[in-house]
Amino acid sequence: MLDRSKVGHEFDSFNVDIEKGRLKFFAEAIGETNPVYFSETAAHDAGYKAMLAAPTFPFPLDMEGPELLPVLNFLSMDISRLLHGSQEFEYLGMIYAGDNITVTSKIKDMFDKKSGALEFVVLESTYTNQNGDLVARAINSLVYRNPSV
């Protein structure tokens, strides 16, 4: 059983520079065909101040902290037993190439299903740009398999 007393824990926040090359690579990896996601010129022509980060790009930002998924070590979880249960984004603004985004993350909830065979860890993250504008919020529900239960 994961340690439920950790609900409410806030991980150290960190900052990420939104680089054009990274946005292009991400757009390519998801097969994006809309050039506002990989061409600065196209983004300008469409009225945007810079290339756009795709709607799911806040999730990759979570991976840019000092360690991959700090919750794993924090709760002593084995990555091979981890599945992604659900993901939610709320958008209050946009993320552009050239931005510097501050990512915060905390453990919002923990619970189990199927008599403990599946444990859920719910993370809540915020993404704030260099102007102090909260541009997105996310809720990420991780599923931890306990095959022995």
Next chain:
Amino acid sequence: MSDITIGTAIPSLTLPSISRTTLALYAGASGDHNPIHIDSDFAKKAGMSDVFAHGMLSMAYLGRMLTNWKPQSQLRKFSNRFATITQLQDVITCSGTVVELFEEGGEQRARLEIVAVNQDDVRTLIGEAVVAL
């Protein structure tokens, strides 16, 4: 936007089949280096038949469908649960239907039910989105 009513289906998106290259590129581009998606040896040790796709890859496909329909600046909310694992060689199709029209934050918005299915019509991602009209 009188052409958008409850029941309106937005243009769907069908993707090329998922290959190991797809997963390797997505792992690199997303920073999600969990070996269960890129290392068959690791995946088998974890009790899986092989590597399988990142859920967030299919969510990105749903996102492409949404921003093909309306500019991203009009996207307000986007969520899904990961219902079934997406396997190698799966061909994913994303679709969405308007289920509600409402006013919020001083603007007209549409709520959509969105879904990703594989070639056997099994739902892999089930979610919803809110888009300003």
